[in-house]
Amino acid sequence: MQGRPHDFMKVGIVHFMAFPETLTGNAAVVETMKTICDDDYFQAVEVTQIGDPAVRKAAIEIARKADMTVAFGAQPMLLGGRHDLNSPDVSVRQAALDTARAGLAESLEWGASAFAVLSGPDSREENRVQAKAMLVASLKELCEISRRRKGPPVLLHVFDRVPHGKNRLIGPTLEAAEVARKVWPFFTRFGLLLDLGHAPLLGETPESCVRAADRHLKHAHIGNCVAKQNDHPAYGDNHPPFGIPEGENGVDELAGFLKALVESGYIRRGGENIVSFEVKPFGDMTSDEVIANAKETLDTAWAAL
Numbered sequence: 623m624q625g626r627p628h629d630f631m632k633v634g635i636v637h638f639m640a641f642p643e644t645l646t647g648n649a650a651v652v653e654t655m656k657t658i659c660d661d662d663y664f665q666a667v668e669v670t671q672i673g674d675p676a677v678r679k680a681a682i683e684i685a686r687k688a689d690m691t692v693a694f695g696a697q698p699m700l701l702g703g704r705h706d707l708n709s710p711d712v713s714v715r716q717a718a719l720d721t722a723r724a725g726l727a728e729s730l731e732w733g734a735s736a737f738a739v740l741s742g743p744d745s746r747e748e749n750r751v752q753a754k755a756m757l758v759a760s761l762k763e764l765c766e767i768s769r770r771r772k773g774p775p776v777l778l779h780v781f782d783r784v785p786h787g788k789n790r791l792i793g794p795t796l797e798a799a800e801v802a803r804k805v806w807p808f809f810t811r812f813g814l815l816l817d818l819g820h821a822p823l824l825g826e827t828p829e830s831c832v833r834a835a836d837r838h839l840k841h842a843h844i845g846n847c848v849a850k851q852n853d854h855p856a857y858g859d860n861h862p863p864f865g866i867p868e869g870e871n872g873v874d875e876l877a878g879f880l881k882a883l884v885e886s887g888y889i890r891r892g893g894e895n896i897v898s899f900e901v902k903p904f905g906d907m908t909s910d911e912v913i914a915n916a917k918e919t920l921d922t923a924w925a926a927l
Contacts, residue, residue: 623884623925626924627880627921628663628665629892630884630889630890630893631883631888631893631894631896631897632665632666632895632896632897633663633665633897633898633920634664634665634666634668634691634896634897634899635666635667635668635916636668636898636900636901637655637658637669638668638669638670638698639900639901639902640654640658640899640902640913641654641657641909642902642903645670648673651677651678651680652680652681652684655667655669655681655685656684659685660688661913663917664690665690666690666692666693666898667690667691667692667693668693668695668898669681669692669695669734670694670696670725671696671698671699671725671728672728678728678731682731682732685732686733691735691896692732692733692735693736693737693896693898694725694729694734694736694737695738696725696737697739697740697779699721699724700718700740703717703718705721705722706742707719707739707742707757707760707761708741708753708757708760708791709742710753710756715760718742718760719760723764723767725739726767726768726771729774730771730773734774735774736777736815736841736896737764737768737773737774737775737776737777738777738778738779738815738841739761739764739776739778740781740790741790741792741793742790742791743790743791744789744790744791744793745791753791754791757791757801758801758804761805761812762805762808762809764776765805765808765812769809775811775840776809776811776812777813777815777840778792778798778802778812778813778815779815779817780792780793780798780816780817780820780824781793782820782824782858783823784823784849784859786857786858787823787858787859788858794834795824795826795831796834798814798838799814799835802835803838806838811840812838812840813838813839813841814835814838814839814841815840815841815842815843817842818842818843818871818875819844819845819846819859819861819900820847821879822849822871823847827878828875828876828878828879828882829878829879829881829882832879832882833882833886836886839888840895841895841896841898842879842888842895842898843897843898843900844897844898844899844900844916845864845899845901846861846864846865846871846872846901847861847862847871848860848866848869848870850868850870851868854868856869860902860904861900861901861902862902862904863901863907863912865915866904872919873919873923873926874923874926876919876923877923877924877926877927880897880923880924880927881927884927899913899920901915
């Protein structure tokens with residue numbers, strides 16, 4: 623492929639994965655945000671809840687000065703609180719909606735371009751129809767809140783359904799598309815966030831998940847996972863660096879995903895759709911080393927197209 627990836631898309635990074643220490647406190651948020659915003663490889667950054675308003679304001683200012691596109695992820699908020707947007711229990715589902723609503727309020731402060739959530743825990747097969755109906759209702763409610771507040775599009779992050787992973791209802795990409803088809807007629811900005819790091823955990827290929835998402839694909843993550851060795855410390859959805867021996871995704875898999883994204887029209891010359899690294903330190907690797915590994919993998923995969 624001629625040119626750089628940046629000629630076809632906005633290259634982003636998930637801040638709270640690259641620097642996981644920012645999930646447990648505010649001390650490193652500003653410094654690490656500056657690290658990303660000072661790096662001209664990135665045009666987008668994905669953030670999550672920052673509890674201290676002063677720290678949040680400082681981080682927002684850094685991103686604005688760097689003219690960085692920002693997306694907001696409520697996934698850590700929902701996972702951390704064990705919230706469930708597809709629960710049949712009204713009070714449980716309301717607690718999840720309240721948490722997501724708080725994240726949406728923060729996303730407005732950032733001027734975020736997108737707001738992502740994930741489904742709740744998987745149900746027994748006989749209960750999945752009801753669980754999906756509850757998820758659709760929750761997503762419609764969040765879309766309506768965002769519409770009223772002139773907020774960003776709501777995205778559903780397609781996760782795994784592996785017991786030792788995150789074990790979410792959504793789940794297989796075909797089922798994610800089924801959910802999206804029920805929300806989209808009412809809120810046409812709604813879409814799916816596909817994650818290369820989740821595809822092997824779902825038994826899907828990079829190409830098949832893009833095809834299954836079809837027109838509902840609105841955001842993409844690129845990363846790795848360990849799917850076959852369940853005693854491995856990075857087993858499941860743990861975002862290890864590309865190319866580790868036990869991992870599923872390296873240059874070839876990323877090249878296949880990028881090719882599928884090009885063929886789908888999600889990335890194209892002059893396009894500005896976001897493709898973000900979702901990787902975190904593993905073993906004795908530092909954040910800087912993981913980020914360097916991710917950049918090198920993307921550049922090599924792009925050159926192979």
